[in-house]
Amino acid sequence: MPELPEVETxxxxxxxxxxxxxxxxxxxxxxxFAELExxxxxxxxxVEQVGRRGKYLSLVLDDGWVLQIHLMMAGxxxxxxxxxxxDRFLRLLMRVEDGLELRFCDMRRFGRVGLMDAAEYRAFGxxxxxxxxxxxxxxxxxxxxxxxxxxxxxxxxxNQKLIAGIGNIYADEALWRGRLHPLRTAGxxxxxxxxxxxxxxxxxxxxxxxxxxxxxxxxxxxxxxAGEYQRELRVFQRTGEKCFRCRGVIERIVVGGRSTHxxxxxxxESDESARSDRSxxxx
DNA sequence: CAATCAACCTGGGTGC
DNA sequence: TGCACCCAGGTTGATT
Numbered sequence: 196m197p198e199l200p201e202v203e204t205x206x207x208x209x210x211x212x213x214x215x216x217x218x219x220x221x222x223x224x225x226x227x228f229a230e231l232e233x234x235x236x237x238x239x240x241x242v243e244q245v246g247r248r249g250k251y252l253s254l255v256l257d258d259g260w261v262l263q264i265h266l267m268m269a270g271x272x273x274x275x276x277x278x279x280x281x282d283r284f285l286r287l288l289m290r291v292e293d294g295l296e297l298r299f300c301d302m303r304r305f306g307r308v309g310l311m312d313a314a315e316y317r318a319f320g321x322x323x324x325x326x327x328x329x330x331x332x333x334x335x336x337x338x339x340x341x342x343x344x345x346x347x348x349x350x351x352x353x354n355q356k357l358i359a360g361i362g363n364i365y366a367d368e369a370l371w372r373g374r375l376h377p378l379r380t381a382g383x384x385x386x387x388x389x390x391x392x393x394x395x396x397x398x399x400x401x402x403x404x405x406x407x408x409x410x411x412x413x414x415x416x417x418x419x420x421a422g423e424y425q426r427e428l429r430v431f432q433r434t435g436e437k438c439f440r441c442r443g444v445i446e447r448i449v450v451g452g453r454s455t456h457x458x459x460x461x462x463x464e465s466d467e468s469a470r471s472d473r474s475x476x477x478x
Numbered sequence: 479c480a481a482t483c484a485a486c487c488t489g490g491g492t493g494c
Numbered sequence: 495t496g497c498a499c500c501c502a503g504g505t506t507g508a509t510t
Contacts (some may be wrong), residue, residue: 197503250504268503269488284488303488305504346481355505363503411503412490452483454502482510492500 197250197266199327199360200403201414201422205272206247208417212274213254213291217241220290225304228287234310235260237289249323249359259313264299269413270306273298302413323359327396332358334386334393341389344381350451351381352396361396364409364431367456368399371430371440376464377448377455402427430456 197205218237223229231237237256244255252272254262264272277294287299287308299308311319324340325332340357341348351357352366361369370377372395375388384392403409408422411432415421425432429439434447434456443460 201503265504267505301487303486303502305487307505344480350481353504409503414503451481453504480510482508484508485506486504488502490501492498494497494499 197268197270197414198362198365198403198409199247199250199400200365200406200424201408201416202247202250202252202266202360203404204408204422205266205417206245206252208274209245209252209254209272209297212295212417213242213297214245215241215243216291216293216295218256218289218291220288222288223286224288225286225301227304228308231287231308231310235312237262237310242291248320248326249355250362251319253316255316261311261313261316263307263309263311263316263319265307267301267303267305267307269303270299270301271413271415271419272417273300273415273419274417275419323355324357325359327358327360328400332393332397334390337393337396338384338386338389341381341384346381347377347450348375348379348381348384348392349377349453349455353451353453358396360400363453363455364428365396365399365403367431368403368429369395370457371395371462372398374461376459376462377450377457378464430458432456 218240221237241257242254243257246253246255250265252264275296275298277296282300284300284302285298286301289297341351344351349366352361373392375392403424406422406424406427407416408414409424410421411425430445433445436445438445438458438461441461443458445456446459448455
């Protein structure tokens with residue numbers, strides 16, 4: 196669940212609450228994060244910006260160092276007043292000025308927290324694909340990053356080096372919107388299909404963001420609240436239910452080890468829609 | 479380099 | 495109620 200819309204929702208609240216505030220204390224409650232203390236001193240630093248790149252959150256400090264957090268599947272980053280109730284999954288606590296606590300909680304202990312300097316942060320950014328909601332991400336660019344890829348379209352959408360921020364939910368939702376079968380070859384999209392997928396990606400992500408993200412079980416925003424987008428999902432976890440577009444029956448298959456939901460009727464494996472795209476455009 | 483898959487952890491749900 | 499087993503939103507390192 197923490198995919199782009201969920202992580203961005205968290206980032207927006209953090210921007211409201213902690214920018215400009217100084218770190219006054221840090222408590223590490225998970226030995227996996229023990230090396231943070233040796234790497235760089237956080238106490239005394241001011242939070243200058245809160246960034247998001249793909250599914251990564253970053254707190255940019257006033258000395259150029261960056262505290263980076265990945266929620267993975269079950270992580271939460273909560274802003275709470277000092278002395279808020281106990282949380283058995285609390286892994287890292289950062290106190291900031293004005294009596295606030297930034298709590299990183301993670302039931303499954305998959306999440307990651309790291310410290311990097313400015314150069315490392317730039318290098319990290321270069322390893323990820325384009326931001327799908329940015330102006331530079333066009334249908335042409337999408338087709339470019341997919342070019343030559345033999346893997347399934349669904350798998351390619353999950354590859355963060357190709358596009359940053361899409362996860363299992365929004366990949367399925369984007370493919371449904373683009374009327375593309377998840378097992379289509381990533382490199383085999385026509386220009387028209389790439390256009391459809393591009394729109395599908397942006398639409399799914401924007402709607403998800405507008406709804407405050409998707410909550411199935413673990414995801415919470417930085418205020419501790421659930422998202423609402425699970426109510427609007429078109430295919431994800433709707434196996435056996437009717438397609439809202441064509442009344443076909445939603446199927447579940449496994450692609451690259453990930454559960455994948457689609458409508459076999461309006462997301463055909465064969466490529467008739469590509470042909471009609473082309474004929475529709477020919478002049 | 480590209481593609482695939484097991485591994486990382488823990489809790490919740492299901493079926494017996 | 496107890497227990498074995500399966501499943502889960504992501505990333506990455508090993509392997510082919």
